[in-house]
Amino acid sequence: MSGKIIELKNISKSFSSDQPVLNDISLYIRDKEFITLLGPSGCGKTTTLRIIGGFETPDSGEVFFEGKKINDLPPYKRQVNTVFQRYALFPHLNVFENIAFGLRLKKVSEPEIVRRVHEMLELVNLRGFEKRNVNSLSGGQQQRVAIARALINEPKVLLLDEPLGALDLKLRKDMQNELKALHERVGLTFIYVTHDQEEALSMSDTVVVMADGKIQQIGTPTEIYNEPVNAFVADFIGESNILDGIMIADKTAKFAGHTFACVDSGFQPNEAVDIVVRPEDVDIVPVENGMLSGIVTSVTFKGVHWEIIVDIQGFKWMVQTTDYCAPDSVIGLYIEPDAIHVMKKSEYSDMFGDYSTFSDEFDELSVANPASEEEQENDKE
């Protein structure tokens, strides 16, 4: 990866006095990378993007673009273009004129405009759509026009604000692949904002997990998934069983009334920690071979696997398995040392835990987002 193209230093922003939207954010973005700002609604991810785009000015802190401070530079002077939530195409212009908009402002010659618009339409697979009214296009097509309209200005950075939020599930999957391919083809920096963890994991080089106006973790998708820094990240990215535990010694952790071998070290002896075990990393074994044993309280068919909730000493574990277990049966659980991830205690430690309150309805309430239904469907896969 090449050098930093954008750097945010100690950015804070609040819209009303009581609640800061961004609380001392520092972040750098490398040239040509695909970086995703991921978090639940209200975490400050869109505000961060708008600060980079120039639509908001931070209350404090500095924004650098290629080493130059650009805090007060208006959007039209930045080498950055945005694909807006729900696209914001100009309804009074047809597809051609929407895409040509930026070039017309720069007084590019007509033949040049025609050539480049056609090039863009080719790039986003919309050849022959020049004269179409933008409102007659499907969501996916509008989205491509929005991308073409931004890319034709040859920005150094493309900002994408939940661009797939308005699309249905199938189309989202296709567009994810297309965006990823597009990123490779055009070789630009993409800054992508989403609340959909699956989207973030599958597309990004770097994921920035945000919550409550703060950055929780920055890392590659595998780092974020396998080595979450705290209970929030572990809970937000994928499914996890998060338990209170004690680090007895290096590579030895005690939780759920059992002492496990693990691979983490570097904690104080007997330090209280949070333990994460992913549902797919738990093996179901006969009770006599299990490290833990519990009673199956619910079984849900998810297509590729069964999702079962196991009650172990009052703590409800989620386990994903391809083997059916009958409800009310007693099963044993076996956990490999590398399936156990140990995290330091954080402010989020006691907010997430077992699956006793888990239900689809609860999920929907907590997400409070128009895309929540699709999101759940994503989770189920």
Added chain:
Amino acid sequence: MKKRSFIEAFAAVPHLVWMLLFIAAPLIFVIYFAFTDTYGNFTFDNITMLQSYAQIFLLSVCFALIATVICLVIAYPLAYCILLMPRKTQKLLVVIVMLPMWISLLIRTYSLMALMDNGGLINSLLEIIGLPKMKLIGTSGAVILGMVYDFLPYMVLPIYSGMSKLDFRCIEAARDLGCNGIQTVFRVVLPLTTPGIISGITMVFVPSISTFYISQKLGGGSFDLIGDTIERQFQNVGTYNIGAAISLVMMILILISVAIMNKFTDDDEGVL
């Protein structure tokens, strides 16, 4: 379409009667009078006589056009400014814009007279500070000012309501794609608010061209506009037919201009 029940059909009756009595019947009378002489015989004389009124027509159109343009120039930025305010202030400002509409047009015109008369407020003030009196009433400026003052709300409100439907992200997109403030207005805001502008123009132009009261009171009798002419024909006995003919021609002119203006919005149909 499903068959309408008796009650549904009955519910439309009062409206139909109303429309017949107060819209269709007067229209038929106008057409009847326009094509007959005082004895009720069919004739084209009334229409051909209208040539002598050409100048009055022209003057009325000029006055109405100038008033409409001035209204537009004032109303558009005003509506934009209102929109930039916080929601609560917006509501208050809209009420303030609408406030004059609650007062009779006659009273508003009279109060303008009181301001601009030779012995009126403005001239009294001029006298006090030692400046010479100005002749205000009876000038074309006074008539146009009267039109602008009386009809301005009809321009502000449709433009404001059109603007408030504007997708704010389109403005951001324009800025993102390289528009400075002025370019944003001309390339995005103005085209997207055209339907509001068109209906504002219609709502100001039509009453301006047919007004008689404003020109009589503020024009001091020195301007004979088409509205005045029509009024006079109907006040005199025996000139009903000429009055009807002028009315008919004016109605057709207005219809044509409204149709032309609607053409502009038709192109954007399905857009807003």
